[in-house]
Amino acid sequence: MDAPESLEALQARHRKEQRDLVARLTQKKKSATKKTRKGINDECDRLEQELKERQAQELATLTGENLEESPGNEGEPEEQDDGRVNGLKEAVEGLSISSPERDGTAHPAAQANGPKKKPNRTKARLARRAAEQEALATQAADEAANLPDLREQERARMKEYLGKHGLQEKEIRADGHCLYSAVADQMEMTGLDVKPRILPKINVEDGVPAYKIVRHAAAGFIEQNPDDFVPFMEEPLEQYLKKIRETGEWGGHMELIALAKTYGVQINVLHGDGRVDKIEPEGANSGEGPEEIWLGYYKHNFGLGEHYNSLRKTP
Template sequence: MEELLAKHRKEQKDLQGRITQKKKSATKKTRKGVNDECDRLQRELSERHQAEIAQLNGEPSQPVDGFEDLSLAGESDGTPGETTTHQADEKNHNTSNSTSSPQVPATESETVPAPAARTKKPNRQKARLARRAAEQAAQAEVAAEEAAKQTDYRGNERDAMNAVFKRLNLKEVEINPDGHCLYSAVAMQLDESGVGLRPDPKRIVLQSPSQARVDTVTSPKHDGYRAVRTVTADYIADHREDFEAFMEEPFDDYTRKIKLTAEWGGQLELLAIAKAYGVDINVIQADGRIEKIESGETDGDEDENKKKAIWLAYYRHSYGLGEHYNALTRQS
C-alpha cells in the first residue's frame, strides 16, 4: 500500500507541474479550454487512484456480473463434467429459493455497484489550493535560480575590505548608519589620536556660535559629529572660492545642511576636514584602492603625521541606507 501511495503522490505532483505549465502558456482565448482540460486530467487521475486502491484492498472497482454454477462434479453416475437435466434444474431452483445461501443473485449484483467503485466528485477548492501551491513553488524556484545568477555585491565588498584590513593590520569600528557616519568616524579618531575636536586656530578661527557647538559636545563617540560638522561647514565658508565650483546647489544652503542636518558627507567634506584639522585621511574603497586626502601639513615629523592620520572604510552595498563610512584603527 505504501508503494502505491508513493506512486500516487508522484503522479499527482507530476500532474500539478503539467497543469501549471499549461496555465502559464494559456492565452485569453485558450484559457477556458485549458482550465477544462486541467480539470479533466485531475478528475481522471483521482478516479484511477481510487480504483487502484480498491483493487489493492480486494474490493471490486466496478459492478460484478453474476456467475453461473460451473461445478464439474456429476452426482448421478460419478462421471466428471456430467449432470442430468433434472439435477441441474433442481439445483438452480434450490439456489434461487434458499434463504440461507450467502450468494447474491446475478441481477442484484448487476444493479447494486460496490461502494468502492463509487467515484467522488473532485473537490474544486482543494484542486485550486494545490494548483496555487504548485505555482508558488515554481515561482520560488525561478526566483532562486535568478538570485543565484546575480552578483553578490555585498559579499564581494566585505571580502575585499577584510583582505585590505588584514594586510594593513587595521581593525574596523562599526559606526551607526544614521547620516552622520562620516563625521562620527572622524570625531572618534580625532579624539583617540590626540588631535581633539577643536581645530588649530592657525588653520581656522571659529566664531562664537560655532565654538559653543564644539564646547557643548558631551562625548566624541556619541555626539562628536556635531563639532566636526560645524568645523567643516565653517572651513568651507571661509574658503568659498575653493569649494563653490563643485556644488550643485546654492552655497549657503549647502553649508547650512552640513552644519545643521544629517546630510551625508562626501569628497568635499573630507577635504575640508583634512585641511581644518591638519590630518591626512585614508579611505579604503571596496575595490581595494586607498584614496588619500592630504592635509598639506609639512612639519617634517613623519611618525607624528602617521599618528594623526585618519582611516575610513567606505561601503556602497553592505548597508541598507546606501553609502556608509566606518572608522578604522591600528591593531595593537
C-alpha cells in the same frame, strides 16, 4: 380540403408555440414594475395554462383520445398497435412551460434569442495585469538569486586589506552622520583634539556630540574658503552649509578635504578593491609628516548605500 396534420408536425408546431410563449413571458416579466409584477405573473400563468390545455386537446383530437376519461398524466393508456397513444402521453408530459424567472433555467430558444451576458473587460484586464506582474516578480527573484552577493564579496575583500594595513574595523552607525562620526572616533583614538583650527559656530563645551562638532568644522572651513568648493556645488553655498550643520545629509569628498585641512591630518580612505585615497592637509610636504587617520568606505555593505567606518590600528 387540407390534409390532416401528422403527429410529428403537430409536435413541431407545439414546440415552436412553447418557445414563442416563453419569449413573450420573459419580455413581459422584464418590463414589469413593482406594482404590476403580480398582475403580469398571473397573466403569464393563465397564458401557460391555456396553451397547455389547447395543445393537449389538439393532440387528443389527432389521436382520437378522450382526455377527460383518460388523462395523460394520471393513468396509463391502453396499448394500441400503432403506438399513437404512447406518443400522445410523451407529448402531453412535455407540455410544461418553464419560465426563466421561475426555475432559474431559460428555455433554449430564450437563451438563443435573449441578451447574452457580456464578459467583464475590467476584471479580465486586471487579472491579466496581475498575472504579468507576478511573472515579472518571479523573473526578478530568479535573476537576483543568480547575482553575486556584492555585500559578502566587499566584506571579504575589505577584511583581507584590513589585515594588510594592520587595521581593524570599528563599525559606525549608518544614520547619515557616519563620515563625521568616523572622523570623530579617529581623532579620539589618535589623541587629537576634535576642536578645529577654525572654531565652529557652536559652543563645543556644552555637551555637543562629537560628530556635530566635526560637521560644523567642515562647514566652517568651506565657508572660509568658498572659492575652493563653490565650483563643485550644485546648490547655493548657504543652502549647502545649512545641510552640513543642521541635517543628516551624507558627507563626501569635499567634506573630507575640508576636514583634512582644518584638522591638519592626512585622511586615508580604504576601499573594498584595496585602493587607498590619501587626502592630505595644507603644508603636508614641509617638516614632519602629518598625523594619519583611517576610514573604510563601503559601497554595498549597508542598507542606506555608501557608508564610512572608522579603522583603528590593530593592537
